[in-house]
Amino acid sequence: MATRAPDNLAATPSLPPVRHRPRAYRRHLVHRLDVKVSPYAYVAPFFLLFCAFGLFPLAYTAWVSLHEWTLLSDVHEFVGLDNFVTLLGDDYFWNATFNTLSIGVLSTVPQLLLAIWLAHLLNRPLRTQTLFRVTLLLPNVTSVVAVVVIFSQLFGRDYGLINWVLSWFGVGVIDWNAGTATSHVAISVMIMWRWTGYNALIFLAAMQAVPRELYEAATIDGAGGMTQLRKITVPVIRPTIIFVVITSTIGAMQILAEPLLFGTYSPTGGPDRQYQTLSLFIYENFVKLDFGYASAVSWMMFLFIVVIAAVNYLLTRRTRGNLT
Amino acid sequence: MGKLRPGMATPLLAAVLAVAVTACGSGGGNGGAGASSGAAQPAEKIKLTVALFSDFHFAPLYEEFKKTHPNVEIVERRAQFNDHHKNLTTQLATGAGAADVEAVEAGYIATFTPLADKWYNLNDYGLGKRQGDYLDWKWKQGLSPDGSKLLGLGTDVGGLAMCYRTDLFKKAGLPTDREEVSKLWPTWEAYMEAGKKFVAAKVPGAKWFDGPGENFRAIVDQAPVGFYDEQNNLVAGTNADVKKAFDLSAQMVLADESAKLAAFSPPWNTGLTKGSFATIICPSWKTGSIKDAAPTTAGKWDVAAVPGGGGGNQGGTHLMAPKQGKHPKEAAELIDLLTNKDAQLKLFTDAGALPSIPALYDDPTITGFKNEFFSDAPTGKIFTDAAKALKPQHVGPKAGDVLTAFGNALQRVEQGKQSPEESWAQALKDLERIK
16 A cells, blocks of 8 residues: 555665655655654653753752852852862862772772672572572661661770670770771771672672683682682673772762761761761761852862772773683 | 554653653752642641751640641651751752741851841731740840841740769769759869869769860850850950860860760760769750650759859750741741740740740749759759859850861860860861851
């Protein structure tokens, strides 16, 4: 039938379109639009939401950061890069940067090593396999508030469980919250508690895709468990490792709830700002309603994350194994 | 099939747009969820929200209000002290999310009264008639800066006393009778010396006081001028009384008298229960906090006079009605009921909140009130005496932030991170950041 013609045309594009029949031509146009435009409509939801809640805030924050902008005043004076100049000379900003990096390294590195090791242990025939895997994920589904409140008590100075256990070994009373290093350790432990299992599951998924023959061959060649992990597993799951390293690092850059709650809601992160992270520093300026300055810090943090993600990518890419 | 696909794409696109639009809509309207909906007719069901920063023991009063207003449902929500006030600031600025009745504490009242157009003028709802009831200074704190509008009505004031643990005093060989204990510390210097005796007695697990911040606040509160002068200029850095209070508090810390517990933190709660400190500065409302936080310590406490010869107000609250509320008439009536004589009388016996209505200071229910929890201390008499001696101080707009800066400074000394001089210098720098 003639009305079916456009369909056939589309199926065999080498034929010229039928131009003499306007009705058929219109159908043809609709079909072409469908082929060209529909895919965009299908991916549009993400981009619409991303523009509304990702791109627009990002751009607007940049705009705000160029102003003296407080919530209660209706006048927003344009000050150019003044906020950034102040920021670069602000001791508290650099202190927060140091704390963020320190907590980031302290939490991410052991966390990922532990996660790979846990995944390796689980990547073998086990009884009640699902139980183990679910258990790994449990800390992650616990509310962060609950985790921090409990851990703050464990790390308590006078009546904390950890100090009590340490006292058996003759370690004196540690004021975890007061010291810079001790508070960073305490916060890192909370982060590791929540995310190690989650990352282990991602690694486990990747490990299950590693061909069994490689391990069998290695076993025949006399390679032990650790050697197999180092020489086979890690090189093969390298793309997954890169992914996890980057997401964990970005996560570590954005730590907010843990230090905020560890300091019982103090936005300064301890009296000496000993564990004030960058996010907490933004939050402090935000609750002071100094939006211009808070936006400037946000943008600096964004730049840091981009730089660190790039460095991470380059570093992890170099851990290339012999297999690939 | 070619006909079907474009047909599907259109509704799909429409759905996508709809999702995006609703997502934005609900994002923007999120904060308004607390506000009551629609313009209500008088008989219609009304929901009033009341936002507080701790348990004010208002529940029985709500029931009373419902007797005369059967159509009103009251929902109370509570947040942590600083969060409550920060939230309120953003809610006022963005025009959404505030409750119908908001509690504002004395440290923040001067932040909010200048924003007179954000609040209902309670004079419009006939509450101006209450002026005669009130302590003059408490009434004035609730007015707009030009004095023309009534924005908030006071609940309580915070006359000062010193709570102490008789069991720990006994162990340290100090007197336990409240008259004799009061004689131990006519001044804050004498309080520090008594503390040295207590520390020397080495009572296991116990220090002299909880933390330096609240003592510092009390000493400053007793001075004629605090952090701000009458013209709202920040004078904390140059006011000799503030420096003296800081130095004295720091010296007490260096004398190892502090249990190093920040007030109202979870370890502080534990410390209250376990007897980690022997004395604690007690504005009247804190007798209620102690009872709530450490119920098992009943009978181990007593109340003596505050060092430095009475005077000083710490805390106390106003109730205010933001203009975002849809039911100002009912909100004003609720505020009236929550602050009237009967309510204040009841809140004193229930929660230790000292009335801001001076006529009640001679009411036998209060003057004769003995607090069972505090070894039958005559807290009614102690706190009304303190309230009568009270010389109110002007509270400036960012008094809360200033106090935080000094509190952090004293904690740095306490944690051995800085000498008092270094810490003071840093506190002054922090003050410069307060805009």
